[in-house]
Each structure stands twice: as C-alpha cells, then as structure tokens.
Amino acid sequence: MTLSSKTVPSPVGELTLVASGEGLVAILWENDDPGRVRLGEVVDDPEHPILIAAARQLGEYFAGERTAFDLPLDFRGTDFQKAVWAALLTIPFGETRSYADIARAIGRPSACRAVGAANGRNPISIVAPCHRVVGTNGSLTGFAGGLDAKRLLLGLESGPLLV
Known part of the structure; x- marks a missing residue:
C-alpha cells in the first residue's frame, strides 16, 4: 500500500508527515536515520486530509495553542x-x-x-x-x-x- 507524505517546517527542523487512509503513520525528522522507521512506498501528497490536519495541529502545538492532538493514528510495529x-x-x-x-x-x-x-x-x-x-x-x-x-x-x- 502506498502512503502519502507532506513536508512541513517547524522549530525543530523540517518534518515529513506520512499517512495512510487510516491515520498518521509517521513524523520523520529532517536528518532521520532511514532505518528507524520502515514505511515502504511513499508519495508526495500535500492535500491528504490527515496530513493537512496533522500540519495544522503541529503548528498550533508549536505556537503554544494546543496541548493534545486529535488525529487518527496508524501505528505499525510489533x-x-x-x-x-x-x-x-x-x-x-x-x-x-x-x-x-x-x-x-x-x-x-x-x-x-x-x-x-x-x-x-x-x-x-x-x-x-x-x-x-x-x-x-x-x-x-x-x-x-x-x-x-x-x-x-x-x-x-x-x-x-x-x-
């Protein structure tokens, strides 16, 4: 399954947001170790609704306006x-x-x-x-x-x- 991504600026560097149709799958750091999170095929899709919501909520968090996130999450691991x-x-x-x-x-x-x-x-x-x-x-x-x-x-x- 192909995942969607969107890159956003932040006070901690550029973040790459990754989502499936189910929820947010990853937030990757600018210089992240490529082996830390295995994702498979990812395509740029800045209009993905979960990525838009995640970018907005992260912006609010960094602006001191949000203390909790309200996003669907799609954790992938053991x-x-x-x-x-x-x-x-x-x-x-x-x-x-x-x-x-x-x-x-x-x-x-x-x-x-x-x-x-x-x-x-x-x-x-x-x-x-x-x-x-x-x-x-x-x-x-x-x-x-x-x-x-x-x-x-x-x-x-x-x-x-x-x-």
Missing part, C-alpha cells in the same frame, strides 16, 4: 512496540516519565531496555510524545530528533529548559 507507543499517549502535556515508568505501565517492569528500544523506534514523534520519556534520574537521554529538539519540546511544554 505488539510490544504498539503497547509502548500507546503508553506514550498517556503521558500528560508538561510531564515526563522514565523508561521504568513506561515498563511498569505496560505490565513489563523488567523490560526497561526494550522500552527504550521501542521508544527510539516510535514512528509518530511529538504526537506520541517520546520526548517526554527521560532517564530515571530525570536526565535527557537519546532522542531521534536529537537532544536539542528534545530540550526545545520539553521547554515548550513546561517552561525552563532542562539540562
């Missing part, structure tokens, strides 16, 4: 990955959780490393807020968009930037 990504959607705006918190939330308290790997493969960054996952001690850890983007997103949501 059952474990989908459980982790679903848990990301429960992290409130302006709050963070640790990898251990997510592991406990999905009923797999010893799976912190696997949670970290699934978090790193989250295809729908920002909307499924993997940037809200931090180390147990509150430190910023790896992020597909880079730590500067993670700082910016967390700062946008909670005020002063984290170290």
